[in-house]
Amino acid sequence: MIRFEPRENVSPARRIGAPVAAALVALLLASLPIAAAGAPVLEAYLLMARGAFGSVFAFSELLARATPLILTGLAAAVAFRARLWNIGGEGQLYAGALAAVAVGTGAISAPPALLIPLVVLAGAFAGGMMMLLPTLLKVRLGADEVVTTLLLNFVVILAVQMMLEGPMKDPMGMGWPQSEPMLDEAMLPKLLERMRVHSGLILALVMAIAVHVFLKRTVWGFEIRAVGENPEAARHAGIPVTATFVRVGLLSGALAGLAGVSEVAGLKGYLTADLSPGFGYTGIVVAMLAGLSPLGVVFAALFIAGIFVGADSMSRAIGVSNYLADLVVATSLICVLVSGLFVRFRIRLVTPKARKADA
Amino acid sequence: MSDILEILLTANFWAAALRIATPLIFGVLGALLCERAGVLNLGIEGIFTAGAMAGWMAVWLGAGLWGGVLVAALAGAAFGLVHAILTVPLGLSQHVSGIGVTLFATSLSYYTYRTALPDVSSPPRIEAFQPADIPYLSDLPFLGPALFQQTPLTFLALAFVVVVAFVLYRTPLGLAIRAVGDNPSAIEAQGLSVTLLRMGTVVAGSALMALGGAFLTMSAFDAFFFNMVNGRGWICIALTVFASWRPGKALIGALLFGAFDAFQVRLQTEVGGVVPGQVFLMMPYLLSIAALVVVARKADYPRAMLKPYFRGQR
């Protein structure tokens, strides 16, 4: 029989060590599917490591991949702190991307110093609005936000397809459903020559620090933490719970919207309906790995990005399906959930023999 | 106006509605079982995918169709067991665990499919279930083509509505399932195991969900595609609330949904030129949100849902 005894004090080492251990366990567990595919396990790991860290280019790819994950991870972390289950990061990302394209492909012409902030704000605004609806449905009508945000993801992506096949279709796109290219003045500057990593990364890092300060040091952050931990007591203590949820929803959606801006205006330069390979959903894993800490999100996103970039490169080399990366990401979510038990509880094995001796 | 009536009056239309409803019936029955026992199972979307992939692959590898159905159910049960272990004895967040199971089941299904079939350009096909030809019934005018020319899995889904209703309301097991979702200490105080009861129900419910997935690859289509589940699992979660956790209402909800979906597909062919196709494709999701919003205020969630239970706690 297993007994959980709550820990009164949790050391920081344990708090940080648990998710790291969970990530490593998930990575180790990947050897099973690799072996099942009949590939050499050690070589596969080596190729993954080289693909993620083996060169400046590899690492720049990792950073480019981490950028949207930091933003969707922050979106999930902020919302989950308030126990607002925003699973709609994917849809909010597309809403942000759509807004960025609407503003940045020629509707407005302005110098970069003006146009870039406009594109960024438009994306954040669209993402925030996208989350406002389910938040209001939750606080006003009691409709579960998990289901509404999940379903809205599908609606948004269909809306994007509709726009790309209709009014926003690129006439020069040779029939492909894609938007016109962003103006050069609307593109986020590259960070390195001939690499894909772009200044969206700086934006993401700044947002991580800003969200950290927001939650830790401001009244609104205080209120978000209180509502998340105990809504009844928060309401009783006079905290405006509804307004807090709306604030969190807007912030969370805006962050996910920024991920869409960053992909369109930083990386791709135009919008397609397969812009995101599930960054919104992966953001949930990033947030959980980070223990919902905004600064932790940065490290968790780097880890997950490493898995994706490494697995892609390994897949090209020895033909193991790159769905392996999704599998590792899913496994690490489950592992980090379980690892949380080791943080919160002291886990004792009580053998039947010992129990008999007691009795 | 007469066009609309014309659509509604064809047997073809009602046959399509029932066909669209079938996977949802499985899914909603599974979800309502889990939730009746107090466990929200957001693993449903992934379990659908796993059931679709596993059932199809078993048949493709040479199992019989019913063997494939069994394999699908077992796959669903296995992922249900993961969710059950995480949420019941370990008491972890049902929301996050469910999302984790969906990501896990989906990625494992995709990985397995890709590993087994590394480079196929068009998905391989199997000999899927064929519409039944029941003597006399299938030949009835209107009712025959509408109701009695379905594949066996549709009849199985309808049978499960009766079975689940019977178990829930007419057996001691159903009593215990309903009680454990309302007040688990009532179960413990009567000497039953909350853990076993909840885990067992989640595993069984997940097996049912997987059958919904199996219907997609073994009845509705004859191949497995990526993203083929396409939110059907989440729709089931919304419909479960709409059905107020009752098997009979679940059937009605799924049928209404199927009818609406079949209707909009037919409407699409009439006005398709004017309105973009995506508008129609959005309808099921918007309809689900609407269904949820309509009942949300008075929804009577099982009282102990989402709340982990540890022994000796009251």
Place this chain on the structure above:
Amino acid sequence: MTTGPGEQPVVLALSGITKRFGALMANEGVDLELRRGEIVALLGENGAGKTTLMNILFGHYVADEGTVSVAGADGRLQPMEPGSPGAALRSGIGMVHQHFTLAENLTAFENIVLGTVPLIRPGLAGRNARARLAELMRRSGLEVDLDIRVSRLSVGEQQRVEILKALYRDARVLVLDEPTAVLTPQESDTLFATLKSLAAQGIAIVFISHKLAEVLAASDRVAVLRLGRKVADLPTAECDRQKLAELMVGHAVTPSRREPKAPGAALLTLDGVTAGEGRDSIRDVGFTLHEGEILGIAGVSGNGQATLARLLSGLLPAERGNLFLRDKPVHAHDAGDMIRSGIARIPEDRHRDGVVGAMTVAENLVIEEIRGRRYQRFGFLDFAAIAARAREAIAAYDIRCPGGGAVARLLSGGNIQKIVLARTLDAGPVVVLAAQPSRGLDIGATGDVHRRLLAARARGAGVILISEDLDELFALSDRIAVIHRGHLSAPRPSEELDRASVGLMMAGHHTESEAA
């Protein structure tokens, strides 16, 4: 060995029971024997270890040391498998928990037969289940409608279902945890009469209580627990109130008393207020609270107190009627509005509504004023001011904790209540709403709460004290009103009332004849 009634055989023996929760010693070497047909009261303060002991007996917990033995069919004592409610049920032990273990979405009948037949079979219960239950109800006098949902039964009826559940399983030992906590005095009398008749039929009964009067009236024998140890075990006939109180607390007890004081001007007026829905709603409630007055509101839990408290906390709007604070109408949209109007609220469930357990003591001390100028500048928190406030409150209210940075969840109930008192009373409120402020606290912490409320009264604040504890109400209240099914009687000076008359009003008598 105690002398039982006659020479009845021992049916249950607990010996050397020890149970630790972390550093806390919940039970330490407790022995207890129970004979056929006797009624034993297990007396002790909140936190003395009574409920833990009974939970070990019923298998919810496993004792660290010690054994539970039960008489088998042959009358010989045999050790019972620990940690299994199923084993306890099979051994003939039935338990009525303080918080009922009933599924409210099932009928009484379904709750009773739950788990008595194998799970996989058609039909809910054995063929003669109904006949047996009818016979049991007739013999025990516990009448209840078996075929309506438990959620629609009254609390007293639900308790009857709980006892029937035990009897249906042929319980020979019946354990009741604080059975009168939710009953009117009259309902309590009926319950004890039932228990006596069950004992006469040979059932051994243990009931847990911290109320001296009912222990003296209803038990054959009293076992007293203090700080986890059994400090006395003696026939009730040899006890009196004073002696039991001292055994329970460990020293002589001096209850709080208010100083006589003329009330001041009218402060808070409710006029024909109707709010809430269902059983706990309030209907046409009116009263006036004066400065320097404690107004006690007596009543059995679930008669509208929670709704009244939520209304005065700003969490629920009035459907009809008006609130006036010093003749000005109060329009509250949320609790913040009430706080700013100077109404302090001590919530009934301090763990759920009082503190955010995962936040620190300091954060919980400032949470009501976090938007005020004292703790923030331009929306950024002033950590120095928050820490200073924590140090001040921890010293002034003697909050036992490692410091302001400690997580509130880890504090004892008494210390959590001190956090609530510090943050509500230090703001200098004009009205204090105290809902069950001493529930679950030991005598020391209760005395603390009472002193703080009396100090607020002395300062000129008006206090509304909602309580089920008549001793507390009579000790503190200048006037007492009784709430029953959502109707509030007109408040009367507590000197004009006695326990019996208030008890009758709690049961719904006389309320109609009150002048409005």
